[in-house]
Amino acid sequence: MTRRKFIQKLIGTGSAIIVGASWLINKTSPRKFLRAVRLKRYPGTIKEIGDISKQSKWSG
């Protein structure tokens, strides 16, 4: 093997390892979110807004 071929092979193999490792890291690391996206449909039960003039029973 000539020196040129050896270097070409080394660069090719190295690049493949870097691309593969980046793909794996990207695939396994979580996506980070600061702001969540609104979910349109509420999973619980919905009621009509009634008399809001009374003080809340909750603390605060």
Added chain:
Amino acid sequence: MKVQCELCPKNCLIEPGQSGECRVRINIDGVLRTVVYGYPCSINIDPVEKKPLFHFLPGSPILSIATVGCNLHCENCQNWEISQANPEDGNISAYYCPPEKLVSLAKANKCPSLAYTYTDPVVYYEYTYDTAKLASEAGIRSVLVTAGYINEQPWKKLLEYVDAANIDLKGMTDDFYRQVCKATLKPVQQALILARAAGVHVEVTNLIIPTLNDGPEDIRRLARWVKVNLGGETPLHFSGFYPRYKMRNLPPTSLKTLETAREIALSEGLDYVYIGNLRSREGENTYCPGCKKLLIDRSGYTIIQNRLTNGRCPDCDKEIYGVWK
């Protein structure tokens, strides 16, 4: 794919189909979704004194909302039925009330401000942020009642649209926060400092729980921290504990303990120290730190007399910390 919620210091790593610790931020197909946006479980008009805010538009009504969920799990939570509930639980219903509707409700009911309270506005961050922004454009002020357990970046962004905040400082040790609240102390202290630095009107609440944080040294340490980091003019509210949720084995806080705490905080140089959840004549009123005369006479949440003149003591002309009009 897993997602990481970077809203609060818990930085929950959430598996697909699962929620974070707050129960209301869910990973759906690799995207973080808030399920409570526009769906409060409580909408009521309270007196602003109930938050408690004693130096912010006294005697005014405040439209107060909450969704279910909380990023803390305090064993003594007074509102655990909603704070520790899942949105899909059948026993807690929600209203459909997008930000525009909230602002119009506040206007229609002549409320000069809107409070994000009862659970913790941190977990319904996007709903709070959008409503506060809209409210600010409509001339309605926004108030947060929070444990202040939030990361710096989202907190700073939210504070741009916040006028006042009552932030709990639940204890002065990390052990207390870890054991009682499943949280940590440092981010709360940082949130308090940042809120004050952002020009937000800040009042602090400390719930005194017998045997856990009621020692004179605990109180002194807390009062000193408030004075050094937030300023002696910051109103401090000592609230009485009632046995609730997972902490039914401890007795309620006595009035004497609260009065002693108030005396300690005053002796440490805080100007305005109040007592809450138990009736106390002196602990409900505002006195001038200059001439010691009575400025605001309160009975529970009712203002009996407000002697302030343009935010100043009518007797010695001292400027009183607060938002008065």
